[in-house]
Amino acid sequence: MxxxxxxxxxxxxxxxxxxxxxxxxxxxxxxxxxxxxxxxxxxxxxxxxxxxxxxxxxxxxxxxxxxxxxxxxxxxxxxxxxxENNLSAHIEEHFVPDFLSEHMARHTPLLDGLGIRLTIEADDINGFFDEDLLTGVLNNTINNALRYTKSRIKLTASEQQGFLVIGVEDDGDGYPENMQHSGTPSFKSLDFKSGSTSLGLFFASSVAQLHSEGNRHGFIKLHNDGPLVGGVFEIWLP
Missing domain, CATH: 1.10.287 (Helix Hairpins)
Structure with missing residues (x-):
C-alpha cells in the first residue's frame, strides 16, 4: 500500500x-x-x-x-x-478440591475419548482467587497438556511458603529448557512470527499478578521436576 x-x-x-x-x-x-x-x-x-x-x-x-x-x-x-485497564480479580474463598473436581468433570468426556487419565491430588484447603480467571488459565493449561501428554495428566493443589500452588502435570517430554522459569514473561517478548507466541503463559502470568496480598503478587512457574517426569505448570497465588 x-x-x-x-x-x-x-x-x-x-x-x-x-x-x-x-x-x-x-x-x-x-x-x-x-x-x-x-x-x-x-x-x-x-x-x-x-x-x-x-x-x-x-x-x-x-x-x-x-x-x-x-x-x-x-x-x-x-x-x-x-x-484497557479493565481487567481485575474478584477474589472469593473457594474449597480447592471441589474447584478442581469441577474442572475434571468438564474435561472427562474428551479425556476418555482420547484415552488419557486425569487425576487430582489436592490438599483439603481453601483458596482466595477469582474463579473465572483461574478457570480460563486451567482450561488452557489442561488443553495444552492434552497436546503433549502420553497417557496421564494430574491436577495438584497445596500450600507452599504462604502461597496456594495449583499445578497441572503431564507425562510428556516436558518443557524445553528455555521455557523453564518463574515469573512473568513480557508482552514484548511474544513472537508472533514463529507461530509459538506463549500467549497462554502471558495470560496466566497476568492473572497471577492480579492476585496480591500486601507486597506479594502471584506468579507462574514452569519446570520438569514432577513425579510424572513431564512438564509441570504451576500458578502461585498469595
Missing part, C-alpha cells in the same frame, strides 16, 4: 470514528460465544451417541481444536481488557 493510500485510510477511519481495537474485541467476543455454543452441542452429541462417537478420532480432534480456539479467544479478550 502506498503512503497516500495509507494516509487516506487513516483519515477515513478517523472521520468515521472507527476504533478497530473495539471492533476486533467485539468480533472476538462473538466468536467466543459461538464456539461456546458449538462445544455445548458437541458435548450433547457425545452423550446422545455414546461410545460410537466417543471413540472417533475425528470427533475428538474436532472437540479438542474447538476447545483450544475457545480458550485462545478467552485469553485474547482478557489481554484486551488488561490493555
Amino acid at each position: 502506498s503512503t497516500n493510500n495509507h494516509d487516506t485510510s487513516a483519515q477515513l477511519r478517523q472521520s468515521q470514528g472507527i476504533d478497530f481495537s473495539m471492533v476486533l474485541a467485539s468480533a472476538v467476543h462473538d466468536m467466543k460465544n459461538s464456539l461456546g455454543m458449538l462445544l455445548n452441542s458437541l458435548d450433547e452429541l457425545r452423550q446422545e451417541q455414546g461410545q460410537s462417537i466417543g471413540e472417533s478420532p475425528r470427533f475428538n480432534t474436532l472437540q479438542y481444536e474447538a476447545e483450544r480456539m475457545h480458550n485462545d479467544l478467552v485469553q485474547l479478550l482478557g489481554i484486551y481488557r488488561l490493555g
Whole structure:
C-alpha cells in the first residue's frame, strides 16, 4: 500500500470514528460465544451417541481444536481488557478440591475419548482467587497438556511458603529448557512470527499478578521436576 493510500485510510477511519481495537474485541467476543455454543452441542452429541462417537478420532480432534480456539479467544479478550485497564480479580474463598473436581468433570468426556487419565491430588484447603480467571488459565493449561501428554495428566493443589500452588502435570517430554522459569514473561517478548507466541503463559502470568496480598503478587512457574517426569505448570497465588 502506498503512503497516500495509507494516509487516506487513516483519515477515513478517523472521520468515521472507527476504533478497530473495539471492533476486533467485539468480533472476538462473538466468536467466543459461538464456539461456546458449538462445544455445548458437541458435548450433547457425545452423550446422545455414546461410545460410537466417543471413540472417533475425528470427533475428538474436532472437540479438542474447538476447545483450544475457545480458550485462545478467552485469553485474547482478557489481554484486551488488561490493555484497557479493565481487567481485575474478584477474589472469593473457594474449597480447592471441589474447584478442581469441577474442572475434571468438564474435561472427562474428551479425556476418555482420547484415552488419557486425569487425576487430582489436592490438599483439603481453601483458596482466595477469582474463579473465572483461574478457570480460563486451567482450561488452557489442561488443553495444552492434552497436546503433549502420553497417557496421564494430574491436577495438584497445596500450600507452599504462604502461597496456594495449583499445578497441572503431564507425562510428556516436558518443557524445553528455555521455557523453564518463574515469573512473568513480557508482552514484548511474544513472537508472533514463529507461530509459538506463549500467549497462554502471558495470560496466566497476568492473572497471577492480579492476585496480591500486601507486597506479594502471584506468579507462574514452569519446570520438569514432577513425579510424572513431564512438564509441570504451576500458578502461585498469595
